[in-house]
Amino acid sequence: MYHDTRDASKRVSFRTAVMQGMDPATGGLYMPDEIPSLPKSFLSRNLVPSFRDIAFETAKPFVGDEIPEDELMAIIADAYPFTAPIAPIDPTTYVLELFHGPTCAFKDFGARFMARTMSYFNRSETDSLHILVATSGDTGSAVGSAFHGVPGIDVTILYPRGKISPLQEKQLSTFEGNVRALSVEGTFDDCQKLVKTAFTDEALRGRLRLSSANSINISRLLPQSFYYTYGALLIRDRGRYDNDIDSPSLIVTVPSGNFGNLTSGLIARKMGAPIRGFIAATNSNRTVPDWLAGGSYRARPSVSTLSNAMDVGAPSNWERMNALYSLDEARRLIAGYWLDDAGTMEAIRQCNDRTGYIIDPHGAVAWRAWDDIRSGAMAALLEGKVVPPLSSGLVGTAATAPEWARDCAEKKCVGLILETAHPSKFGETVREAIGREPSIPERLERVMNLPDRSQSMANDYAQFRDWLLANLG
Ligand SMILES: *Cc1c(COP(=O)(O)O)cnc(C)c1O
Numbered sequence: 001m002y003h004d005t006r007d008a009s010k011r012v013s014f015r016t017a018v019m020q021g022m023d024p025a026t027g028g029l030y031m032p033d034e035i036p037s038l039p040k041s042f043l044s045r046n047l048v049p050s051f052r053d054i055a056f057e058t059a060k061p062f063v064g065d066e067i068p069e070d071e072l073m074a075i076i077a078d079a080y081p082f083t084a085p086i087a088p089i090d091p092t093t094y095v096l097e098l099f100h101g102p103t104c105a106f107k108d109f110g111a112r113f114m115a116r117t118m119s120y121f122n123r124s125e126t127d128s129l130h131i132l133v134a135t136s137g138d139t140g141s142a143v144g145s146a147f148h149g150v151p152g153i154d155v156t157i158l159y160p161r162g163k164i165s166p167l168q169e170k171q172l173s174t175f176e177g178n179v180r181a182l183s184v185e186g187t188f189d190d191c192q193k194l195v196k197t198a199f200t201d202e203a204l205r206g207r208l209r210l211s212s213a214n215s216i217n218i219s220r221l222l223p224q225s226f227y228y229t230y231g232a233l234l235i236r237d238r239g240r241y242d243n244d245i246d247s248p249s250l251i252v253t254v255p256s257g258n259f260g261n262l263t264s265g266l267i268a269r270k271m272g273a274p275i276r277g278f279i280a281a282t283n284s285n286r287t288v289p290d291w292l293a294g295g296s297y298r299a300r301p302s303v304s305t306l307s308n309a310m311d312v313g314a315p316s317n318w319e320r321m322n323a324l325y326s327l328d329e330a331r332r333l334i335a336g337y338w339l340d341d342a343g344t345m346e347a348i349r350q351c352n353d354r355t356g357y358i359i360d361p362h363g364a365v366a367w368r369a370w371d372d373i374r375s376g377a378m379a380a381l382l383e384g385k386v387v388p389p390l391s392s393g394l395v396g397t398a399a400t401a402p403e404w405a406r407d408c409a410e411k412k413c414v415g416l417i418l419e420t421a422h423p424s425k426f427g428e429t430v431r432e433a434i435g436r437e438p439s440i441p442e443r444l445e446r447v448m449n450l451p452d453r454s455q456s457m458a459n460d461y462a463q464f465r466d467w468l469l470a471n472l473g
Helices: 014-020 051-063 069-079 107-122 138-147 166-173 188-199 202-207 218-242 260-271 287-294 318-324 327-333 341-355 361-382 405-409 423-434 442-448 461-471
Strands: 002-004 007-012 030-032 086-090 093-097 129-134 153-160 179-184 210-212 249-255 277-282 334-338 413-419 455-457
Touching (some): 014 107, 051 069, 093 218, 129 138, 138 179, 153 166, 166 423, 166 442, 179 461, 188 461, 218 249, 218 260, 218 413, 249 260, 249 361, 249 405, 260 277, 277 287, 277 361, 334 361, 341 423, 361 413
Parallel strands (some): 093 413, 129 153, 179 455, 277 334
Antiparallel strands (some): 086 093
């Protein structure tokens, strides 16, 4: 069973949690009542299980008897014709490449599982299901691509006009048929607010069956935990060939915006993935690092940066992190780090100079955070040298440092960087940093030549509602 983060007495099935997205009455998000453990025998197999086997074992307890095992396996096989390969870039640093799906971003992992799960649950319905999704960049294309052509379901994507890259815009505005795009005069937070308002509009819900597809949907969150477990087991398996640290602590660095990805990591760790801790790496939208360092949560308007898929000032999934862990517990696990645009450019360049790896601006934020923390920032923090609040870096004090801080200062950690997008999706930024453009996968090149079909929308709820009623239903 699942419960509402704002009213724990409201409990729903997996099906309801998936189909509703969030609780329309409270605006709360759904969380599983219990995070089950993966069997020890499964986690300690000599041969690392395949990505699909990990996906199946992880999903099974969350789905219960609501989807039969053979159907669940079919959903997973259909969702993941690709996996998440690991690239070692130095003896203690690995990159988990999450861009091998159709839209070249990590959101394919969540969106494809969600689309197939919803389609399974929607089989018995007669009315269409309308999915509303606000995107700051990559969500829209991943969700559009995942649902494109799925019968009985249509998708409306809202994105902030002029605030996403031209390629990202092409990727979400060129669908035909059941996937539409609205370019909104406003920020990502405005788009998200329009969607949230629609969900709490009872009159509208009486006329349209609405659902969400943002990372607030539990069926997008759960599958993102698959690759944490997969990556952690692969590193445990091969680590001894790469370095001579005895039982290193694995620290996963997550480039974060709305904090769905990091929340999925927390779930994987609770289930038994061999992960010691996390680094929450953000751009100048530093709401969560500031919460970890200062103890008070202050949502704020988002600011535009080079890593624009992380431009979120009021991250929805903070509510879930808070449901999983108290502030003190979160501090023991997670270090907070933020990086401005100048630092991001420099990180893309240095990562390439030092390792030969071409990393995108989101991954670059994570790489810099890990590299900085392992090579002195954490040791300095423990010695009482505090980062001044106005410059980028590790935030907090010795008192708020995670419990793995000492391991890190003593060089007993290895790092896993989540690379959330293919660098060619941010080709211009990468070219400016390293002097050449990364090669473009064919699946991206194709979409560049399709006509834009998006429609304009004011940042105005009444207009948005009228559009929905005129165009859907
Ligand atoms: C969405 C996105 C992120 C942020 O993920 P959250 O789950 O929102 O924290 C990071 N990088 C890329 C490329 C993204 O598309």
